[in-house]
Amino acid sequence: MIGQLLKGLRTTFGYIFTQPVTVQYPEVKRPVRERFRGRHELKRFADGKERCIGCSLCAAACPADAILVVPAENTPDHQVSYGERYAATYEINMLRCIFCGYCEDACPTNAIVLEHQYELSFYDRRDSIYTKEMLLVPEDQGHGDAPPILTQLERRPSPPAQIDL
Amino acid sequence: MLKTEELQINIGPQHPSTHGVFRMIVTVDGETITDLKPVFGYLHRNHEQIAEQNTYLQNMPYTDRLDYFNSMANNQAYAMAVEQLVGIEVPERAEYLRVMMVELTRILNHAGALGFLINDMGMWQTQLAFGMREREKILDLFESASGARLMCNYFRFGGVVRDLPPDFIPRLKELLQAMPAFVDELERLLRENEILMQRAEGIGILPRDLALAYSVSGPVLRGSGIPYDVRKAEPYSVYDRFDFDVPVGTVGDVYDRFLVRIEEMRQSRRILQQVIEQLPDAQGGHINPKARQNVRPPVGDVYARIESPKGELGFYLVSDGSGKPYRYKVRAPSFINLTPLGDMCRGYKVADVVVILGSIDIVMGEVDR
Numbered sequence: 001m002i003g004q005l006l007k008g009l010r011t012t013f014g015y016i017f018t019q020p021v022t023v024q025y026p027e028v029k030r031p032v033r034e035r036f037r038g039r040h041e042l043k044r045f046a047d048g049k050e051r052c053i054g055c056s057l058c059a060a061a062c063p064a065d066a067i068l069v070v071p072a073e074n075t076p077d078h079q080v081s082y083g084e085r086y087a088a089t090y091e092i093n094m095l096r097c098i099f100c101g102y103c104e105d106a107c108p109t110n111a112i113v114l115e116h117q118y119e120l121s122f123y124d125r126r127d128s129i130y131t132k133e134m135l136l137v138p139e140d141q142g143h144g145d146a147p148p149i150l151t152q153l154e155r156r157p158s159p160p161a162q163i164d165l
Numbered sequence: 166m167l168k169t170e171e172l173q174i175n176i177g178p179q180h181p182s183t184h185g186v187f188r189m190i191v192t193v194d195g196e197t198i199t200d201l202k203p204v205f206g207y208l209h210r211n212h213e214q215i216a217e218q219n220t221y222l223q224n225m226p227y228t229d230r231l232d233y234f235n236s237m238a239n240n241q242a243y244a245m246a247v248e249q250l251v252g253i254e255v256p257e258r259a260e261y262l263r264v265m266m267v268e269l270t271r272i273l274n275h276a277g278a279l280g281f282l283i284n285d286m287g288m289w290q291t292q293l294a295f296g297m298r299e300r301e302k303i304l305d306l307f308e309s310a311s312g313a314r315l316m317c318n319y320f321r322f323g324g325v326v327r328d329l330p331p332d333f334i335p336r337l338k339e340l341l342q343a344m345p346a347f348v349d350e351l352e353r354l355l356r357e358n359e360i361l362m363q364r365a366e367g368i369g370i371l372p373r374d375l376a377l378a379y380s381v382s383g384p385v386l387r388g389s390g391i392p393y394d395v396r397k398a399e400p401y402s403v404y405d406r407f408d409f410d411v412p413v414g415t416v417g418d419v420y421d422r423f424l425v426r427i428e429e430m431r432q433s434r435r436i437l438q439q440v441i442e443q444l445p446d447a448q449g450g451h452i453n454p455k456a457r458q459n460v461r462p463p464v465g466d467v468y469a470r471i472e473s474p475k476g477e478l479g480f481y482l483v484s485d486g487s488g489k490p491y492r493y494k495v496r497a498p499s500f501i502n503l504t505p506l507g508d509m510c511r512g513y514k515v516a517d518v519v520v521i522l523g524s525i526d527i528v529m530g531e532v533d534r
């Protein structure tokens with residue numbers, strides 16, 4: 001009896017001196033891996049023009065029907081993206097999204113990218129709709145260095161998703 | 166002699182030990198169970214009907230959510246079904262990557278399942294924490310390869326979505342190196358453990374013939390002494406190239422199922438080591454470049470099955486020639502393994518229900534779909 005107890009306690013005491021494997025979230029955050037699929041971002045070209053051309057391919061690829069794209073025509077004095085159209089409305093419903101990454105695969109211009117932010121809680125269901133203003137990277141983030149997406153080309157899956165509309 | 170009266174009690178659906186929202190109507194005579202009726206359906210998400218409205222590729226992330234412990238295994242079964250329906254070749258490297266992922270899944274599933282089983286026996290969180298600690302290492306590998314820890318969505322028709330990151334194999338080797346210590350410790354702590362023996366030995370016996378009659382599969386079937394494993398009985402993918410054993414139990418009680426799972430973790434490690442040795446070194450061989458993802462299979466039907474960690478997981482697809490499945494049916498091992506629960510519990514004490522349920526290892530996402 002005592003022997004068994006000691007035998008059990010040996011394991012317990014052995015573990016006192018090992019490093020804990022847990023981290024104290026939220027003070028300490030575990031870094032995510034390079035390929036992690038988190039919150040979406042809409043990227044820009046280096047000159048600040050939006051990459052998104054409002055083609056709705058991401059919405060067609062989305063299994064959860066989480067994306068709403070309403071395109072509008074570019075005009076010469078209001079050129080938002082390179083191309084005929086841009087996304088006037090771009091919304092992702094984060095309650096529906098299952099973070100599968102198909103929108104990223106489907107996008108012809110690499111505009112939408114799943115980034116590493118994963119803390120997406122909100123208090124109100126209505127806050128689950130992420131609008132274009134929230135998703136779009138700031139304008140100055142396209143200038144200077146190559147936009148993040150160009151350095152992330154390695155993150156692309158090899159076969160581009162082919163979508164039938 | 167005291168006159169006792171039968172009493173019906175309700176376990177679940179909101180009960181911490183039912184592994185999800187699962188309800189059992191238990192008829193007890195004193196402490197002894199005379200009847201048990203499982204009630205499912207609280208987590209019904211209309212999986213099969215949703216799948217019939219999605220394209221074949223769009224269903225892939227949905228299969229992750231069937232048995233959320235083993236998303237890779239679900240992906241493989243579904244990908245195999247569609248590949249057979251369309252006739253897509255899978256390159257060799259991709260097959261090895263698939264086997265690697267599914268065997269890792271098996272290890273993490275069993276580590277978690279044993280942890281939960283011990284937790285159900287009243288030995289609290291220690292063992293569960295051990296299991297979760299090991300599981301976390303594997304989930305980290307999954308995250309680096311697929312981009313998500315649980316809902317991996319890693320498989321595509323004709324292969325896997327991306328090749329392994331460069332540091333994957335070294336980290337996997339490290340993990341396999343450290344694994345026997347964990348499994349041995351698990352076994353050392355529990356094999357002769359007083360609590361476990363009392364709660365598990367001779368409890369929840371599922372006899373051979375009953376196991377066959379209920380067509381249970383996986384560790385539950387093997388615990389009852391039937392050496393049936395789809396990997397051996399009908400080798401799919403590249404399983405015929407590996408050398409591994411199928412552990413079987415003798416009595417078919419909770420303890421046997423427990424031992425079978427421990428041994429299966431060792432066997433999975435053996436397979437993984439052979440995978441690392443034989444892995445073809447063709448970069449880019451992770452997917453068939455000719456395989457289209459928006460498949461339109463010819464009219465026909467197919468049933469593909471794999472040995473998922475919980476048992477035989479099969480997908481039955483009927484195609485009417487369009488881009489969406491006409492019929493999509495999942496043979497979910499958790500669901501079918503759960504059906505003999507009433508027979509397994511009859512005659513035991515009401516406190517054993519929780520342990521017997523834990524030893525079947527169910528995931529409600531798969532039972533209710």
Ligand code: SF4
Pocket residue numbers: 058061062063064065066067092096097098099100101102103104
């Ligand atoms: S990650 Fe998947 S579910 Fe989420 S918006 Fe993109 S395609 Fe839709």
Ligand code: SF4
Pocket residue numbers: 051052053054055056057058059069087106107108109110111112
């Ligand atoms: S994000 Fe990409 S796929 Fe979606 S509408 Fe814009 S350009 Fe098209």
